[in-house]
Amino acid sequence: MTTLTHYIAGTHTRGSADRSQPVFNPATGEAEKEVILASEQDVNDAVAAAKAAWPEWSKTPSLRRARILDKFKAILWERADQLAEAISAEHGKTHDDALGEVTRGLEVVEFATAAPTLLKGEFSESVGTGVDTHSIRQSLGVVAGITPFNFPAMVPMWMFPVALACGNTFVLKPSERDPSASLLIADWLTEAGLPEGVFNVLQGDKVAVDGLLHHPDVKAISFVGSTPIAQYIHITGITNGKRVQALGGAKNHMIIMPDADLDMAANALMGAAFGSAGERCMAISVAVPVTDAVADALVERLVPKIEALKIGPAADRTSEMGPVVTKQAQEKILGYIDAGEQAGAKLVVDGRTFKQQMQGYENGYYVGGTLFDHVTPDMSIYRDEIFGPVLSMVRRNSYQDAVDLIHGHEYANGTAVFTRDGDTARAFSQDIEVGMVGINVPIPVPMAFHSFGGWKASIFGDHAMHGMEGVRFYTRIKTTTTRWPSGQRSDPQFTMPTLG
Known part of the structure; x- marks a missing residue:
């Protein structure tokens, strides 16, 4: 029986495994694989790998990050059938439907390759006498995605391409029901040139979810699943000081x-x-x-x-x-x-x-x-x-x-x-x-350059996924105001400074 493991720091690993569960083929009802379930130590190892990779990755020029994603996109195009077959074998959806899922996820990768444009800041000259102001968008650090069984390739690709393009490192916790797609994605990202530790896969259940929610080095959590779990993710995440986008149920x-x-x-x-x-x-x-x-x-x-x-x-x-x-x-x-x-x-x-x-x-x-x-x-x-x-x-x-x-x-x-x-x-x-x-469009899923998200009990958090909302979620703004010495001395000011 095939054993599906974690992918941490560029390596497939069982970690400190003492638990696993079967992975079924829904078409036959047979257990054909098993997946390792993460321990708390495995969570710590995955986050540590992502944290260690972040300083260099965040300072990698956005154009270079985009080129790696572009190579990954080419691999996806070439091997879409292979990924679709892996999805169908564990989820059960038809091959054409699985191919459609891969294509919709790939569109977000295409969007993320525009990172140099997406991350452009703003500049204002002479906001005061001899004073300029500019703003930039910077990455958060280690971010995590917790994704559902129904789209084991597309939903992760709603998250990590934008997160990586923005300079974050990523830990993916896929559904334990259909985990193979996540490992193919990890292998292909490495093949495209992604440095080790930038993208990690943590297989698991609630132990892994709670470990990520409580880990102090995880700065943001993205989630798609049922509304009760979305509420739990949102409340637990923000209580622990994280940004959270949690998409829930629908009718x-x-x-x-x-x-x-x-x-x-x-x-x-x-x-x-x-x-x-x-x-x-x-x-x-x-x-x-x-x-x-x-x-x-x-x-x-x-x-x-x-x-x-x-x-x-x-x-x-x-x-x-x-x-x-x-x-x-x-x-x-x-x-x-x-x-x-x-x-x-x-x-x-x-x-x-x-x-x-x-x-x-x-x-x-x-x-x-x-x-x-x-x-x-x-x-x-x-x-x-x-x-x-x-x-x-x-x-x-x-x-x-x-x-x-x-x-x-x-x-x-x-x-x-x-x-x-x-x-x-x-x-x-x-x-x-x-x-x-x-x-006159029954399933109005936005294209990747727009953003996906519902209202009311279908979403918790302030940002929808992918598009510019995704960029805003995975970055924070830093604004710098600059004045250079002109040779003229000025007296101390004790009132609220004004620049006009």
């Missing part, structure tokens, strides 16, 4: 107006609800048709599409949806379907009936696409983030009723409206209290 709504292109909307819902088996924080899990006529027309279009979903392993390149990540996740999702039915929602397509027939994959963690209609806001299938291939339809009679529904939910990560009307679209984008908005 993303898509409003379908009576004037919408319903075929377009139905196809959008299929990809947004069932892509990656619904294991996306930007998945559309609530369809909000305005009027019963729109709802009935959508159901008519969706049912045959959901029933025709090609569900299978990534090894079958024709698969449209793979398994969910673990047996526990499968059981949780099936439990929500039970609860929705018991609560009185109309179960239009029942994913519990799906059975994988492909030889060798019968024990995989599969759930069929599921559609509920006549869902109400008091039901758990509406309130909770299910994180599975379950689409709930909540009917509303007007645009304002639909907007009020969204505003009533605790999460505010992403949302969308499908309409042909410009006034409706403009009003929605301006007035909706959600962090990321799509107009």
